[in-house]
Amino acid sequence: MKQIIQSFKTGATVLEEVPAPAVKRGCVLIQTTRSLVSLGTERMLVEFGKANMFQKARQQPDRVKEVLAKIKTDGLKPTINAVFNKLGQPLALGYCNVGKVIAVGDGVNEFKTGDRVASNGPHAEYVCIPKNLVASIPDNVSDDEAAFTVIGSIGLQGIRLIEPQLGETIVVVGLGLIGLITAELLVANGCRVVGIDLDARKVAMAKTKGIIAINPSEGVDPVKYVQSITDGLGADGVIITASAKTDEIIAQAAKMSRKRGRIVLVGVIGLNISRTDFYEKELTFQVSCSYGPGRYDDRYEKEGIDYPLPFVRWTEKRNFMAILQAISTKKLDVASLITERVQLSNFEQIYNNISSQDSIASLLEYPEKSSDSVTVSITDGQFSAGKGGIGIIGAGNFTSMTMLPVLSEINAPLYSIASASGLTGTTLAKKHKIGKSTTDYKSIINDPSIDLVVITTRHNEHAKMVREALEAGKHVFVEKPLALNKEELDSVIKAYKGDKMLTVGFNRRFSPHMQKVKQLTGNVQMNVIATMNAGHIPANVWVHDLKVGGGRIVGEACHYMDLITFLTGSKIKSVCMNAMGLNPQANTDSASILLEYENGSTGVINYFSNGSKSYSKERIEVYAQDRTIVTDNFRVTEGFGFSGFSKLKTTIDKGHAAQFKLLVERTKNGGGALVPFDDTINTTLASFAAIESLMTRKWVNV
Incomplete structure (x- = not known):
């Protein structure tokens, strides 16, 4: 299928051929x-992409601070690689879509x-969208009109927050697409609406919709006008x-209120808000969040x-429905x-001049028949069975930033990559010369040309995909963790022959630092203290979800x-864990094990999320036979009491x-397992x- 994407690195907007998504639950x-x-939104994204690195940095000072902090802890080269990798990831443009349902996932009853x-x-x-972000279109609303549903909801949410009452005077600053819709809805709500814009054409259109519209560039002072x-x-809202980028708009809004x-x-x-303006009038200010x-x-x-509707009357979806009803x-x-x-194939008519585009609303029209293939060919690379062909399931940050650069460098036979949307997988396939990109992960598992299936998806999918790949007779690499619970683990054990x-992916045992520690200490009784200064991850990120990520102890401390x-040469016999602030669900990311x-x-494993980012992320200390060896962030290993070794x-x-x-x-x-199955x-x-x-x-006890 065709999809419009934009590069943050170059600013180029292209119509990409990517695999069609498969319907999900x-x-x-x-x-x-x-x-x-x-x-408005897409112009900002395109202009940001076209900016040079210095201009990008000026627009995102917080990101610059993060980069500088990462340089201190990880070094210059890894940080630069991470920045360029991030910039190289494409952005799918657009968020106002209309079409017909061609497949319904499990758990969806309201659509057919x-x-x-x-x-x-x-x-x-083709798009695959969760049911709460989809609304049915009334019969008397055309596809053209329905395309305004989502962007209309942005304006509607702003109206809901301002809580207008019949007869109030509400000012709408900016009569672009969202502003015009917002103003028209306020008129329908019984308000006296004043619209302000510097574009004479938009001001004229607003007047046709019953809006009192003024243009400051024609000499009208908006504050004095509203006061008069x-x-x-002053305005009620x-x-x-x-x-x-100017602060003048918020200053004028306060003065005209x-x-x-x-x-x-x-x-x-x-x-840059003036406290005096807000203090003297006791004004309220709120930022509206999207739909x-x-x-x-x-x-x-x-x-x-x-x-529940009695408690949250207007959700995203119910706002979508309200806009459609207003149109109907x-x-x-x-x-x-x-x-x-504009026809989709002629998208450049819009995007090539988007910075100077004076259009109010541009619609893209799609062909009635288009390719719905879930796989696209990227290169001519073909690998015969038994030759080590690799198929990758998952195209997230680990795949793009860590794994694929290594596999590409050693010329690994990369045959196919699967991603949920198709876009990220296709981008990586082109960059690393992978043969195919697909949204059907089972096509990788069932492909006879693939000998090794690499799984880097979210954690809740690991055990299932491992089991399916083993049953299909494939070698399997899976990023940690192997499973999120005993039932999943048992299913993998049953499938493993x-x-x-x-x-x-317990990679740390393969680090030259840990290999050196193992060489120096051997299989003796020892005390090991491993500290992970893991850093804070917001509570709403999927790794904390026990059903999806399993929490950070199962998902990361397992490393x-x-x-x-590996270092002790022995198996874990029993475990005791204490955490700071016991969570009833035992979901913690600050614990000692x-x-x-x-x-x-x-x-002893100290897994902490409450430390400073300026401190080293990882530290391993080994104490054995009157000797000590310390590894700092996998960059420096120092030995104390060793003959012939002091530092790596x-x-x-x-x-x-x-x-x-x-x-x-x-x-x-062929050969033995990289990590013994019993250890895993x-x-x-x-x-x-x-x-x-x-x-x-x-x-x-374990």
């Missing part, structure tokens, strides 16, 4: 007929095949839908868990806002359980390169035992 698959170009729907899908011929028509009282007036920001402006309640809440948007009942006229209609390699097992080993060794220094090397090089060699030539099972069980220990406040 809780979602509907939509064949697009129309999509609306949000000129053939339904016309509006959604926040991108500019693509309100008999000196101001909704700012403009996009400008009445005492205890309300100001809501929908657009993007400078926010309404539910936005950026994964439980609502991705899991389809709705907010002719309270909102959006057809008059359409400036141009020992004739195929199963490797979990150190495996590493200490005590490990008892069969050979009498002891391991490298760039940061956590063992990924050595791990993947060995993995490719073993896949082609023991580590996984120990991570479960840590959670049980926290819940029961006891030592737990």
Whole structure:
């Protein structure tokens, strides 16, 4: 299928050939007929992409601070690689989509095949959208009109926040597409609406819709004008839908407001607020969040868990429905806002001149018949069975930033890559000369040309995909963790026959620093202290979700359980974990774990999320036979009490390169497991035992 994407690195906007998405649980698959170009939002993105590195840095000072901090802890080269990798990731443009449902996922009952729907899908011929971001279109609303649903909801949410009452005077600053829709809805709500814009054409259009519209560039002072028509009282409310860097807009909004007036920001402006302006009038100011309640809440948007209507009357989806109803009942006229209609294949008519585009609303029209293939060929590379062909499932940050650069450098036979959307996988396939990009991961598992299946998806998918790949007779590499619970682990153990390699991404044992520590200490009783200064991850990120990520102990601290097992040469016998602030669900990311080993060794894992980013992220200390060896951030290892060894220094090397090089060699030539299967099972069980220990406040045997 075709999809419009934009590069943050170059600013180029292209129509890319990518695999069509497959329908997922809780979602509907939509064949697009129309999509609306949000000129304001998309203009900002395109202009940012075209800016040089210095200009980009000036626009994002907070990101610059993060980069500088990363240089201190990780070094210059890894940081530069991470920055360029981030800039190289494409952005799917668009969020105002209309089409017909062609497939319905499990758990979706409110839609059926053939339904016309509006959604926040991108500019693509096929989109897969969660049900709470999709709304049915009334029969008397055309596809052209329905394309305004999502962008109209942005304005509607601003109105809901300002809580207008019949007869109030509300000012709308900025009469672009969102501003015009906002103003027209306020008129329908019984308000006296004053619109302000510097574009004479938009001002003229606003006047045709019953809006009192003024143009400051023609000499009209907006503050004095609003004061004059309100008999000196000022506006009851101001909704700012403009996009400008100046602070003057917020200053004028305060000055034209009445005492205890309300100001809501929908657009993007400078926010250097004068305390005096707000203090003397006791003004309220609020920023509107996109389409309404539910936005950026994964439980609502991705899991389809709705907010109960009696308590949250207007959610994203219900705002979508309200806009469609307003169009259906002719309270909102959006057809008059359409400036141009452009075929998808001619998208450059809009994007090549987007910075100077004076259109109000541009519509993209899609062909009735288009390719819905879930796989696209990228290169002519073909690999025969038994030659080590690799298929990758998952195209996230680990794949793009860590794994693929290593595999490309050693010329690994990369045959295919699967990603949920198709876009990220296709981008990586082109960059790393991977043969195919697909949205059907099972096509990789069932492909006879692929010998090694690499799984780097979200954690809740690991065990299932590992089992399917083993049952298909493939070697498997899976990023940690192997499983999130005992039931998943048992299913993997049942599928594992020992004739195929199963490797979990416990890369740290392959680091030259840990190899050196192992060489120097051997298999003796030892005390090991491993500290992970993991850093804070916001609570709404998927890794904290016990059903999806499993939490950071199961999902990440397992690294150190495996590493200490490698160093001691023994199995974990029992586990005790204590955490700061006991969570009833045992979901913690600040904990200390005590490990008892069969050979009498002891391991301590300090996994903390509350430390400083300026401090080293990882530190391993080994104490054995009157000797001590310390590794700092996998860059420096120092020995104390060793004859002939004092220090090893490298760039940061956590063992990924050595791990993947060995993995490719073993896949082609055979050999023993990279990580013994018994070690993998023991580590996984120990991570479960840590959670049980926290819940029961006891030592737990593995």
